[in-house]
Structures are given as structure tokens and as C-alpha cells.
Amino acid sequence: MKLLRYGPAGHEKPGLLDEDGNVRDLSGHVADIAGDVLLPGSLARLRALDAASLPRVEGNPRLGACVGGTRKFICIGLNYSDHAAETGAQIPPEPIVFMKATSAMVGPNDTIEIPRNALKTDWEVELGVVIGKTAKYVSERDAMDHVAGYCVVNDVSERAFQAERQGQWTKGKSADTFGPTGPWLVTADEVPDPQALPMWLEVNGHRYQNGSTATMIYGVRFLVAYLSQFMSLQPGDIISTGTPPGVGLGQKPPTYLKPDDVVTLGIAGLGQQRQNVVQG
Structure with missing residues (x-):
């Protein structure tokens, strides 16, 4: 579904x-x-x-984030071997975990607002994992029983806030509109292998990201089990699992979003997003 x-x-x-x-x-x-x-x-x-x-909805309605009532939006950093290489970072010995504020969540085609005083607003196409059943201290063997399905996430990031303003990454990840989610939640029965999904992202028609979940360092099964050792994962929680290479930070020279840009992205079988960029 x-x-x-x-x-x-x-x-x-x-x-x-x-x-x-x-x-x-x-x-x-x-x-x-x-x-x-x-x-x-x-x-x-x-x-x-x-x-x-079921009643058919006429016209072309706005789509909201595909999941409501999300209490935790958990993100994994540097989780693609080829993305780690492009940023010059070492592969982390354990997953890098940070939180994105749930207030950042918007619909898949809603506008992205560049925050005031932002300098380096970036894009990241990511596979979102939606929890369907509470997971607490689960094993890798049982982890997938707790996954309701998958969705596309654009983990929009303000790199200057994230890396140049001290402290943790959260403040560079949590601005309003920094979490386009959807267009839909594809239930797990329709995604036989979440580690074999092509994914892409374009800005103004130029393809910057062209990767696959096959290069994830820590896969979905491992991440669900791993995170459940530190916090309970509850229905509607989202794990955004990292991004492949091609982010703006990795360009030579670095390239960042600006007003009037158009971002399009998608993951095979999970749908596509399109966002106009404005100054907040």
C-alpha cells in the first residue's frame, strides 16, 4: 500500500x-x-x-508529510561509504545519531525556506524508515518486524549552523521546512529489499545525487536494532538513514541552495518530491 x-x-x-x-x-x-x-x-x-x-479525492490536493504524530525524527550521519569519502570523513565505527525537530516536517512538495542568517543550505536525499510497532531492545533478527514501511526524506541541512556554530548538528538540521517527507508511506511488504533502492536528487534540473541504498554502511535492520538499545522506537517515529554522495558541500567548489532554486528528488518505488526554495 x-x-x-x-x-x-x-x-x-x-x-x-x-x-x-x-x-x-x-x-x-x-x-x-x-x-x-x-x-x-x-x-x-x-x-x-x-x-x-473508497471516495476518490478530486483535483490535485496538497500532500502533507506521509506520517502524522511523529514523536522522534532520528537521523544517521555519514552512513554511505561513498558519501563519507566525498566529505573526507572516516567511516564511523558506530552510527552517528542526531535528531531533527519534528516541527521541520512538511509535505513532499512544500516550499523550503532558507533560514535567516543561513550561508550554506544543502540538500540530502534519504531513505526514511517508519516504525510501525514499538521496538525496545530488539535483535537484528526481529528488527524488521517493527518497520511499517518506507518513504522519501529530504534531510535539508544548513551546514554553517551544523558545523561552524559549535555544539551538536541538530540546529543545522531542524529549521522549519527542513524535513520534506513523503509523498507516501510505502508499506514494507512492497519493499522486499530496502538495501537495493536507487535514489537521486536534482537542483534546477542538474543531477547532483545518483546513488543507491546498497552503499549504506549500516543497513535498516541494523539501525532499528541499534537504536532500540538506546531509546524505544514508537509507531510513527522516522529514521532517516543517511545520504549518498553529491551533496552541495561535496561539490568543487561547494554549491548551496538559493532562492528560486527548484529541488527534485526520489527513490525507486517510493515516489518523488519537488520543492521551490525561498528566503525565510
């Missing part, structure tokens, strides 16, 4: 994408794509519905 949330910001309704690419309304069955709706039993009940019998 491809689950989504549509409508004005802050007032999104639950929906799904049918086989013909139509948005179907799920409001008669669930209140939101959030919380217990992501449990395995709840997803099974949604999967059993006849999509053609």
Missing part, C-alpha cells in the same frame, strides 16, 4: 494511492496515518479494503 495524508497544512486527512494513481480518502476508516494505525494488524485491515470503493 501507498498511504498518504492530504489537505491543508495542519488539517490533513488520511488517504491511499490506488493502482491507477488516484488519491482515495480513508477518513471513514482511520483518523490519521499515525500511531496505532501503523501497527501490523491495522495495516492488514487497511490492506483488505477495496480501494475502488
Whole structure:
């Protein structure tokens, strides 16, 4: 299934994408794509519905972040061997973990706002892992039982805030609009191997990132198990798993986002995003 949330910001309704690419309304069955709706039993009940019998949403509605009520937006840094090489960083002996504020989450086609006083706003296409069942001290063997599905994330980053202003990375990752998420949550049964997904990102039609989840250092199974040793992972939590090479920081010379840029990105089978860039 491809689950989504549509409508004005802050007032999104639950929906799904049918086989013909139509948005179907799920409001008669669930209140939101959030919380217990992501449990395995709840997803099974949604999967059993006849999509053609659901109300069709006319027009081209705005899509919100594909998951609601997210309490933790957990990011993994330098998790692609080829990206680590491009930045001149050593491969970390354990995953680099940081948090992105959930208030950064926006829809997949919403505007990206460059923060005031920002100097180096960058892009990062990433595979998002959506937790469907609480994970606490789980093993790698059982880790995938706790994954509801996957989505596209643009981990927008302000490098000057992140690396030149002291302290942790969070303040360079958490500005409003820095977390476009979606367009939809693709349930895990439709993604047989999350470590074999081509991914790409373009700015103004120029392709900067052209990678694959195959080069992740720490894969989805490991990350779910690893993170669950330090904190419980709850339904709706998102793990953004790192980015392949081609970020603006790695260009020669470095290249960063500016007002009027257009960012497009996608992951095979998970959909695409498109964002206009403005000055905040």
C-alpha cells in the first residue's frame, strides 16, 4: 500500500494511492496515518479494503508529510561509504545519531525556506524508515518486524549552523521546512529489499545525487536494532538513514541552495518530491 495524508497544512486527512494513481480518502476508516494505525494488524485491515470503493479525492490536493504524530525524527550521519569519502570523513565505527525537530516536517512538495542568517543550505536525499510497532531492545533478527514501511526524506541541512556554530548538528538540521517527507508511506511488504533502492536528487534540473541504498554502511535492520538499545522506537517515529554522495558541500567548489532554486528528488518505488526554495 501507498498511504498518504492530504489537505491543508495542519488539517490533513488520511488517504491511499490506488493502482491507477488516484488519491482515495480513508477518513471513514482511520483518523490519521499515525500511531496505532501503523501497527501490523491495522495495516492488514487497511490492506483488505477495496480501494475502488473508497471516495476518490478530486483535483490535485496538497500532500502533507506521509506520517502524522511523529514523536522522534532520528537521523544517521555519514552512513554511505561513498558519501563519507566525498566529505573526507572516516567511516564511523558506530552510527552517528542526531535528531531533527519534528516541527521541520512538511509535505513532499512544500516550499523550503532558507533560514535567516543561513550561508550554506544543502540538500540530502534519504531513505526514511517508519516504525510501525514499538521496538525496545530488539535483535537484528526481529528488527524488521517493527518497520511499517518506507518513504522519501529530504534531510535539508544548513551546514554553517551544523558545523561552524559549535555544539551538536541538530540546529543545522531542524529549521522549519527542513524535513520534506513523503509523498507516501510505502508499506514494507512492497519493499522486499530496502538495501537495493536507487535514489537521486536534482537542483534546477542538474543531477547532483545518483546513488543507491546498497552503499549504506549500516543497513535498516541494523539501525532499528541499534537504536532500540538506546531509546524505544514508537509507531510513527522516522529514521532517516543517511545520504549518498553529491551533496552541495561535496561539490568543487561547494554549491548551496538559493532562492528560486527548484529541488527534485526520489527513490525507486517510493515516489518523488519537488520543492521551490525561498528566503525565510
